[in-house]
Amino acid sequence: MLDRPVQVVLKKILNRNEKARRRLKIIDGYSWLSGEKGLESDEVIFIENLNSPPDISVTVSSTICQMGEKALFVLDSFSNILNYVNENLAIRLLNTIVARLRENNCWGFIVFEEGIHSEQFYNKVRHLMDCIVEFKIKTDEMDINQPLKRSFRVFAYRYGEYEARWYPLTQSKMIIV
Amino acid sequence: MVSFNSIKDDYCLSLNPIKLPSQKKVVIVGTFIFAILVSILYFVLQPTNSYLVLSNIVVVAISGCATLAAYLIIRKYRWNIHNSFSKCWLFFFLGALFWSLGELSWAIYVLGFGIEVPYPSIGDVFWLIGYAPFFMAFLGYFRMFGLPFASKKKLVVIGGIMFLSSIMMKQFLLYPILALEDEPLVMLFNLAYPIGDFLLIAVAIGSLVVFFGQKIGKPFIYLASSVFIINAIADTLFSFLTTTGEYIYGSYLTTLNDLLFVWGYFALFLGFYIHLKEF
Numbered sequence A: 001m002l003d004r005p006v007q008v009v010l011k012k013i014l015n016r017n018e019k020a021r022r023r024l025k026i027i028d029g030y031s032w033l034s035g036e037k038g039l040e041s042d043e044v045i046f047i048e049n050l051n052s053p054p055d056i057s058v059t060v061s062s063t064i065c066q067m068g069e070k071a072l073f074v075l076d077s078f079s080n081i082l083n084y085v086n087e088n089l090a091i092r093l094l095n096t097i098v099a100r101l102r103e104n105n106c107w108g109f110i111v112f113e114e115g116i117h118s119e120q121f122y123n124k125v126r127h128l129m130d131c132i133v134e135f136k137i138k139t140d141e142m143d144i145n146q147p148l149k150r151s152f153r154v155f156a157y158r159y160g161e162y163e164a165r166w167y168p169l170t171q172s173k174m175i176i177v
Numbered sequence B: 001m002v003s004f005n006s007i008k009d010d011y012c013l014s015l016n017p018i019k020l021p022s023q024k025k026v027v028i029v030g031t032f033i034f035a036i037l038v039s040i041l042y043f044v045l046q047p048t049n050s051y052l053v054l055s056n057i058v059v060v061a062i063s064g065c066a067t068l069a070a071y072l073i074i075r076k077y078r079w080n081i082h083n084s085f086s087k088c089w090l091f092f093f094l095g096a097l098f099w100s101l102g103e104l105s106w107a108i109y110v111l112g113f114g115i116e117v118p119y120p121s122i123g124d125v126f127w128l129i130g131y132a133p134f135f136m137a138f139l140g141y142f143r144m145f146g147l148p149f150a151s152k153k154k155l156v157v158i159g160g161i162m163f164l165s166s167i168m169m170k171q172f173l174l175y176p177i178l179a180l181e182d183e184p185l186v187m188l189f190n191l192a193y194p195i196g197d198f199l200l201i202a203v204a205i206g207s208l209v210v211f212f213g214q215k216i217g218k219p220f221i222y223l224a225s226s227v228f229i230i231n232a233i234a235d236t237l238f239s240f241l242t243t244t245g246e247y248i249y250g251s252y253l254t255t256l257n258d259l260l261f262v263w264g265y266f267a268l269f270l271g272f273y274i275h276l277k278e279f
Helices: A006-016 A018-023 A053-067 A078-083 A087-103 A119-128 B004-015 B023-045 B050-076 B084-112 B122-149 B152-179 B184-211 B217-244 B252-278
Strands: A026-028 A044-046 A072-075 A107-110 A131-138 A149-157
Touching (some): A026 A053, A053 A072, A078 A087, A087 B122, B023 B050, B023 B252, B152 B184
Antiparallel strands (some): A131 A149
16 A cells, blocks of 8 residues: 555445454555654554665565465555656566565455556566556547546456456446456 | 534544554663663672572573564464565574573573583584574575665675675684684584674675665664674684683673673564564
């Protein structure tokens, strides 16, 4: 969690499921921006800054190791790290995080923003990941009353067949990828 | 209806809670104060018979605390031998356990059997076995988190330090020890300690150079300093004192030597404790 205050994330998750708290660990890479460190607790681990890939790597490894196998790991978003370290170091960090996830048989969702990194970076990410899901938003400039059209597609999946066409993504329906 | 002010107050409260010193700060400051008190007490009681009891109990207690902190970490990481991170901490725990067993057996020899300087003894076997897991732990940590991010400049610095320390060890430790004519078993232990210390120094310095100035570096400053600075000096001084027959209770050098080991365990405990609380 790198782009929102920890209280906001906790509230959002716990609104859905009160029991989730016991199985939830948040790595807070946001609070240090305001220079404020929240109350230390078992479910929140603070990263003091995002300039240091080894710190991030140890924190992630430690958390994954505590959660055990088949845990779900969400990194939102990796693009924030690129504000503080160069792309080469970021790719090395990504490699270590992915290796740790594979070693522990964990599920991992790593979010990247489109259009702010180099094409080479995206190619390296595509090479590294087991599954790539792309999201896009289409706007109709002619009709201002038309809602935004959101869609997604599976760009690549290593372990089976998939259909690569775009699917509509609406907020009213639950979509499982 | 919820007013805007109450929402604002809740939000401000969540961002600015009343700050009390955290448990971590209390333990760290408490450990430093306790270390100072123990050091003073060592020198005050040095000429009395109580020194023998105090020094043996204190060192066993502190090494036990370090082992307990390492145990809590490995319990947190689920004792998973197939996970490289968990394995690293398992090695740290084993290292601390063997060293504390070494301290315990020394204390049993001294307080139970009345042998003033049990060297060499079964305690030395525990201490020497302890070097292997510590070496593996540091090496594992360095390979996992240091090597992927280490710059060429840092690697050159590490290589340079290791080269210099190997020359210094050969000149100032190995040659003088080999020049002494002692029993083969004593010679073996006299040589094993500096070699073990050098191997730990190599990996500990490597980790310290890479992790220095980072969050992960804080526990490593304590762990590495306990291993490569304090322990190496204490081992060398101990080898020197026992070889020259000057390891006598009541002398300042013996007290200083005992204190160095105690400070090493304090640092080891702090390294483990900080990691336990931070991650």
